[in-house]
Amino acid sequence: MKYCNIHDNIGVDGSKNILGSNGKALKGVGGGLYVLNGRLENCIIENNIATTAPWEDTSKTWSTGIGGGICLDATEGNGCNPDNAIVLNCIIRNNSTTPTDDGDSFQSQGGGIAIKSGKLINSLVVGNSVNGSLNNQSVGGGVCCTEKDAYVINCTVAKNHVQGLGGGIGFQTTNADGMTATVANCIAWNNTCREDDYGTGNANIRFGNPQTDGKLPERVTIGAICVPEKTVSASAITSDPKFVDVAGGNYRLAEGSPCIDAGDDPAIEGYDTDLAGNARIFGASVDLGAYEVTDGSAIDDVEIQEGEVVRTQYYTLQGVEVTYPSVSGLYIVKKTFDTKQIITEKVFITIK
Numbered sequence: 001m002k003y004c005n006i007h008d009n010i011g012v013d014g015s016k017n018i019l020g021s022n023g024k025a026l027k028g029v030g031g032g033l034y035v036l037n038g039r040l041e042n043c044i045i046e047n048n049i050a051t052t053a054p055w056e057d058t059s060k061t062w063s064t065g066i067g068g069g070i071c072l073d074a075t076e077g078n079g080c081n082p083d084n085a086i087v088l089n090c091i092i093r094n095n096s097t098t099p100t101d102d103g104d105s106f107q108s109q110g111g112g113i114a115i116k117s118g119k120l121i122n123s124l125v126v127g128n129s130v131n132g133s134l135n136n137q138s139v140g141g142g143v144c145c146t147e148k149d150a151y152v153i154n155c156t157v158a159k160n161h162v163q164g165l166g167g168g169i170g171f172q173t174t175n176a177d178g179m180t181a182t183v184a185n186c187i188a189w190n191n192t193c194r195e196d197d198y199g200t201g202n203a204n205i206r207f208g209n210p211q212t213d214g215k216l217p218e219r220v221t222i223g224a225i226c227v228p229e230k231t232v233s234a235s236a237i238t239s240d241p242k243f244v245d246v247a248g249g250n251y252r253l254a255e256g257s258p259c260i261d262a263g264d265d266p267a268i269e270g271y272d273t274d275l276a277g278n279a280r281i282f283g284a285s286v287d288l289g290a291y292e293v294t295d296g297s298a299i300d301d302v303e304i305q306e307g308e309v310v311r312t313q314y315y316t317l318q319g320v321e322v323t324y325p326s327v328s329g330l331y332i333v334k335k336t337f338d339t340k341q342i343i344t345e346k347v348f349i350t351i352k
Contacts, residue, residue, distance in 0.1 A: 011050040030071035045069040065097025067114035074117040085118030107137035110144035117148035130162040138164030145181040154185040156289040166206030167191030184223030184267035187289040259288035279315040307339035
């Protein structure tokens with residue numbers, strides 16, 4: 001599915017008192033959509049709700065909501081192949097598991113997206129929420145990895161909230177011993193969660209600790225990231241990522257951002273464009289977050305280099321890689337030297 005705007009949908013209306021196959025209240029799974037072994041690309045998923053009302057019985061209890069915007073599932077037999085379920089270059093914003101907080105509700109996960117298994121790549125996850133009661137198993141205001149192999153690569157996760165733990169990116173621990181997750185080249189910033197009395201560093205990425213989360217830290221791999229909490233990763237960038245205009249919803253990186261050229265190239269291998277359609281990678285390395293800086297702040301000034309060019313890549317200004325230009329015009333040329341230095345420049349190439 002490509003180029004769609006998926007908005008204002010619901011997963012389940014709890015007031016209908018519908019039971020699931022287990023005899024319990026039906027869960028709202030995927031308020032906007034449930035992606036089972038599919039690919040969602042260049043879409044906007046917004047203003048969806050997983051569960052819209054409490055049960056209209058004496059308990060008034062809210063059902064579980066899993067994935068306010070999306071539930072992503074790469075199930076394959078008894079296992080999974082995360083390459084079978086991919087959300088790529090998407091904006092996931094203003095979704096929620098339930099529309100309001102409540103003192104009596106079951107745990108919910110993934111206000112923006114719940115990844116049972118699969119990959120979330122080059123996407124902006126902003127303004128989503130896991131509402132409900134103060135439940136420690138309500139996890140992942142923006143993103144929650146819940147069951148099997150999950151990947152969150154080159155995403156910007158900002159201004160999400162959870163009534164539990166992991167305001168930006170969270171990892172379910174209950175009944176999830178098979179869950180493994182990788183987070184790389186991501187920015188998690190200005191996310192919020194409940195008062196943190198279950199370990200440090202839960203507001204933006206719930207990495208967990210052995211005292212409160214069992215073996216969770218052993219099952220989550222944290223790569224290059226920008227996050228305020230030093231407890232998440234010793235190598236994390238903890239300074240302001242310098243977004244262009246948060247108030248205006250512009251989460252591109254401004255000139256001088258510490259996230260420019262700070263990523264790990266192999267993590268994004270095979271995905272050639274960012275959320276805006278610009279080419280990855282400019283400069284020395286891939287940028288963190290959903291957007292690659294492609295103006296002068298990220299393109300190196302060309303200087304005489306020592307060493308031999310071992311690889312030359314050509315891109316159009318729209319970010320499309322070409323084997324070699326077929327028509328005259330301005331191109332982005334990326335040269336890799338045997339010294340491992342990379343130079344990226346804009347060049348006018350004349351084709352005779």
